[in-house]
Each structure stands twice: as C-alpha cells, then as structure tokens.
Amino acid sequence: MKKCHRCSKPATLHITEIREGVVQELHLCESCAQDYLENTDSPEPSEDFDPIHEKLSEYEVDEELAELDQNECPNCGITFREFRSQGRLGCPHDYVAFEHELMPLLENIHGEVQHCGKFPKRAPDASQRQYQLIKLRNELRGAVEQENYEEAARLRDEIQTIENELNAEQT
Amino acid sequence: MDLESLTHTSGEWLRGSGPDSDIVISSRIRLARNLAQYPFLSRADDSVRGETSDLLRGTIEDLGLPRRLSYVNVGGLVDLDRQFLVERQLISREHAESRGSRGVCVSDEENVSLMINEEDHLRIQVLRSGFSLDECWDEINRIDDALESRVTYAFSENLGYLTACPTNVGTGIRVSVMLHLPALVLTKEIQKVFQALQKISLAVRGLYGEGSQAMGDFYQISNQITLGKSEEQLIESIRDVVPNIIAYERRVRNALVKENRQSLHDQVSRAYGILQNAQTISSEETMQLLSSVRMGINLELIDDLKMSTVNELFIHTQPAHLQKLRKEDLESAERNVARARYLRQRLGGNGSEMQN
Numbered sequence: 001m002k003k004c005h006r007c008s009k010p011a012t013l014h015i016t017e018i019r020e021g022v023v024q025e026l027h028l029c030e031s032c033a034q035d036y037l038e039n040t041d042s043p044e045p046s047e048d049f050d051p052i053h054e055k056l057s058e059y060e061v062d063e064e065l066a067e068l069d070q071n072e073c074p075n076c077g078i079t080f081r082e083f084r085s086q087g088r089l090g091c092p093h094d095y096v097a098f099e100h101e102l103m104p105l106l107e108n109i110h111g112e113v114q115h116c117g118k119f120p121k122r123a124p125d126a127s128q129r130q131y132q133l134i135k136l137r138n139e140l141r142g143a144v145e146q147e148n149y150e151e152a153a154r155l156r157d158e159i160q161t162i163e164n165e166l167n168a169e170q171t
Numbered sequence: 172m173d174l175e176s177l178t179h180t181s182g183e184w185l186r187g188s189g190p191d192s193d194i195v196i197s198s199r200i201r202l203a204r205n206l207a208q209y210p211f212l213s214r215a216d217d218s219v220r221g222e223t224s225d226l227l228r229g230t231i232e233d234l235g236l237p238r239r240l241s242y243v244n245v246g247g248l249v250d251l252d253r254q255f256l257v258e259r260q261l262i263s264r265e266h267a268e269s270r271g272s273r274g275v276c277v278s279d280e281e282n283v284s285l286m287i288n289e290e291d292h293l294r295i296q297v298l299r300s301g302f303s304l305d306e307c308w309d310e311i312n313r314i315d316d317a318l319e320s321r322v323t324y325a326f327s328e329n330l331g332y333l334t335a336c337p338t339n340v341g342t343g344i345r346v347s348v349m350l351h352l353p354a355l356v357l358t359k360e361i362q363k364v365f366q367a368l369q370k371i372s373l374a375v376r377g378l379y380g381e382g383s384q385a386m387g388d389f390y391q392i393s394n395q396i397t398l399g400k401s402e403e404q405l406i407e408s409i410r411d412v413v414p415n416i417i418a419y420e421r422r423v424r425n426a427l428v429k430e431n432r433q434s435l436h437d438q439v440s441r442a443y444g445i446l447q448n449a450q451t452i453s454s455e456e457t458m459q460l461l462s463s464v465r466m467g468i469n470l471e472l473i474d475d476l477k478m479s480t481v482n483e484l485f486i487h488t489q490p491a492h493l494q495k496l497r498k499e500d501l502e503s504a505e506r507n508v509a510r511a512r513y514l515r516q517r518l519g520g521n522g523s524e525m526q527n
Contacts, residue, residue, distance in 0.1 A: 051338055051395070052337065076210045105337055106337055106340065109337060110399050113398065115332075115340075117341060117402045118401070138399075138400070138404075
C-alpha cells in the first residue's frame with residue numbers, strides 16, 4: 001500500500017492531476033485528499049513535469065550509484081550521471097553501455113524488459129523467427145491468463161512449429 | 172507547404188465524422204524511431220542534425236506514399252508559425268521549442284505528419300477523426316515498413332526500437348484517443364475515470380497542455396508502457412477501455428437531460444449566446460463555452476450549427492491561429508477582441524460581418 005504524499009498514513013485516494021498538459025499522480029490519505037480537493041484553486045506551483053524525471057528521482061544516490069555515475073558510454077561519451085540529470089540518452093549504444101544501471105529503471109517503467117512487438121523486416125530470417133517466438137509466447141501467456149484455452153492451444157502449436165524449424169536448421 | 176493557405180482550412184481529423192465522433196474527437200498513433208548510425212539528438216551537434224534531417228527528409232519524400240506530403244522547415248519558421256503548427260497538432264510543443272535543423276512532412280489532409288529531429292530522429296504520427304485506431308495503425312505501420320526498407324533503425328533484439336528516452340523504448344508507440352467528456356466533468360464523475368485508468372497504467376492528458384477543465388473538457392487517454400507488449404496489445408488496451416468511458420459519458424448526459432433538461436438547455440443556450448455576442452473573450456472561456464455548445468449539438472438542444480464548425484473553432488480561436496488570420500501580431504487583450512469578432516462572424520451573431 002502506498003503512503004500518503006503529505007503525511008505517512010496509508011493513501012486511499014489516488015488523484016491524477018493534469019496541469020500544463022502533464023499528468024501527475026498524487027497518492028493521498030482521506031483527510032489530506034479532502035484538504036487537497038478543496039484547495040484546488042491555489043495549486044502548488046508545479047515545475048515542468050517529465051515522467052522520466054519522476055522515475056529517476058526514485059534512484060537515491062548512494063555510494064554504489066555514485067560509482068556507477070562515472071560510467072561513460074565509449075560511443076557517445078555521455079556519463080550515467082548526465083543521463084540522470086537530463087533524462088535523455090546519448091546514443092543507441094547507451095542501452096548496452098549502461099545495461100546494468102538501466103535494467104532496473106526499465107523494469108520500473110514498463111514492468112518488463114523484453115521487447116515483443118514489431119521487428120525490422122530486414123533482420124536475418126532466423127532472428128525474425130526468434131522475435132516471432134517472443135511475441136507468440138507473450139500472447140500465449142495472455143491467452144492463458146484470460147482462460148482462452150482454444151487460442152492457447154493454437155499458439156502452443158505455432159510456437160512448437162517454429163521451434164522445430166529452428167532446431168532442424170541448427171542440426 | 173504554404174502555411175497561409177492553411178489558416179482558412181482545418182485538418183481532416185476535425186471534421187467530426189468517424190465512429191463515436193460525438194465523444195471521440197480523434198484517434199492518434201505515433202511511433203518513435205532513430206537512425207542506427209547517429210547519436211541521439213541530445214548528443215548531436217549541428218552537422219549531425221543537418222545530416223539526419225537531410226537523410227530523413229530525402230528518404231520520406233522518395234517513398235512514394237499514397238498521400239502527398241509537403242515539407243515544412245520548422246527550424247526556419249518564426250515563433251508564431253511554429254505555434255500555429257502546434258495548435259493544429261502537426262508538431263509537438265517540444266519540436267516547436269527545440270533548436271537546430273528540424274522539420275516536418277505533412278500530408279495535405281493533415282492526417283499524417285513525420286517530425287524530423289524531435290526528441291527522436293523521427294516521430295511518425297497518424298491522426299483520424301473519431302474512434303478509429305485500427306485505421307491509424309494500418310497506415311502508420313505501412314509508412315514505418317516503407318521507411319524501414321530504406322534506412323537502418325536503432326533496434327536491439329531484447330529492447331526493440333531504441334529511443335532517446337527510456338520511457339519510449341520497445342515499440343516506441345504512443346496510442347491516444349482524444350475524448351470530449353463535458354458531462355463527466357460537470358458531475359465530477361471524471362475523477363473515477365482517472366482512478367480506473369491509472370490502475371491499468373494509462374495516462375490522461377489535456378488537449379494541448381493547459382489546465383484540464385478550462386481546456387474544453389478534452390482528455391487524451393494514452394498508453395504509458397511501450398516495452399514488453401506488442402503494438403496490437405497496446406492498441407487493444409486503449410480500444411478496450413474507451414467504449415466504457417464513452418458509455419459512461421453518454422449515460423451521464425442522458426441522466427442530465429432527463430433530470431434537468433431545462434437547466435441544461437439554459438446553460439447550453441447561454442454559452443451559445445455569449446459566443447455569438449461577446450465583444451472580448453479569452454481563450455479559456457471560449458473553450459469552456461464551445462464545450463457546452465458541442466454537447467448541446469449532440470443532445471439536439473442546438474440544431475443550427477454543424478459539429479465540424481465547432482470542432483474547427485476550438486483550433487481556430489487559439490492565439491497563433493487568430494494572429495495568422497488577422498495577419499498581425501496581437502497582444503493578449505487585442506487577441507480577445509479579435510477572437511470575439513471572429514466568433515461572431517463564424518456563428519452569425521449580432522453585429523457579425525458575415526464576410527464569408
């Protein structure tokens with residue numbers, strides 16, 4: 001259970017505030033929420049809100065992070081500290097260079113760390129089918145969750161076929 | 172593209188047609204893409220920016236897409252013109268406010284725009300009137316495929332399309348639907364909608380970014396997650412939830428009509444009357460009154476005004492549009508006078524000049 005942003009009681013009201021086109025989530029207890037909703041005419045000044053900064057601010061700078069902060073991408077030269085302050089990466093290679101630091105952040109933002117959507121058509125045939133497998137497995141999980149067993153069986157067959165093909169090619 | 176000629180027209184997405192267009196203004200999908208061989212824009216100097224923008228512009232113009240596209244050099248525009256494109260939703264505010272070489276390719280109908288050198292090297296956007304996410308996806312996917320056969324996108328097997336901000340990585344997709352929810356706002360039921368959406372990781376934004384209610388009761392619902400789900404799944408997450416919100420809004424509207432028809436009719440008619448007669452009016456008040464009028468048309472309390480006209484007025488009464496129409500820079504107070512005059516003209520109120 002989340003705690004109230006203003007006192008430490010459990011938050012029971014979750015408010016989405018839209019100001020300057022950006023959404024801010026507020027978690028408040030009953031009495032603070034009452035107070036907040038009655039005083040919406042005099043809002044607290046909100047700085048430019050960017051969701052990535054909210055996520056990044058959750059990363060306390062402890063000693064371990066201070067060390068990580070110095071890590072630099074050999075490709076574009078950005079340090080992790082610079083990324084943390086501006087919220088934007090410097091080049092595609094940063095995802096490799098800062099993998100260790102970025103994974104927890106991606107997990108926090110998206111809840112997952114494996115892409116399972118579209119992939120470039122020009123990728124080699126074998127890796128195209130790998131992507132296909134990832135996507136199908138993801139759909140299979142969804143089908144099982146929704147107790148759609150007919151669809152799940154169909155997906156399982158399709159996954160099996162692709163796996164067999166890939167195995168056959170490898171041997 | 173001649174920006175002056177645009178001042179008297181509006182994008183196809185505003186025509187107020189398409190499924191559920193009484194409540195759904197527009198559906199939009201955008202994809203964030205980057206070129207593999209260049210740094211992201213935060214680390215790009217002027218020469219890199221020049222290269223990415225030349226390369227992408229050339230590639231896009233060469234695609235032979237079924238829609239005719241025109242290029243606008245956003246970096247070379249004056250502030251007013253950039254603001255004008257933001258108001259029309261053809262470029263983002265960030266794109267307008269950033270610096271250096273950048274541009275946008277826009278289709279004649281204003282349904283498709285490809286922003287070059289925004290936060291990512293390329294942001295593709297497809298807009299449709301009404302609740303039509305599948306059509307948006309079909310079109311944007313085709314454009315993306317066509318581009319992908321000519322350029323190499325930054326892509327990783329595990330993380331998908333790599334973007335400047337980790338909040339967009341994976342599919343790089345933002346699926347959004349713009350809803351007009353005056354009855355839910357009026358009855359304060361909208362809070363419940365916010366809470367429900369938050370639980371399923373969907374975001375709610377206003378029309379452009381100004382305060383929520385003052386901006387005509389418009390809400391944009393969009394996905395926040397971009398990694399770990401397929402494009403179809405993310406589209407589905409929006410497509411599944413929107414009909415519930417539409418039904419909720421309709422239910423509350425019907426209840427309002429049933430229980431309080433007279434006072435609702437009064438509110439709508441007063442709003443219409445003010446818009447037809449005011450001599451000076453702010454942007455916020457205009458949006459709020461237009462919102463009432465829009466609902467009034469849907470509930471058949473107003474019968475002499477077209478939905479497409481009201482939709483258009485929401486955009487054409489914005490500051491940059493007014494100044495483009497008047498062909499001069501106007502201070503805020505002057506804009507309020509110009510806005511009132513324009514509304515009287517368009518709505519045929521007292522003292523209207525009826526030039527058009």
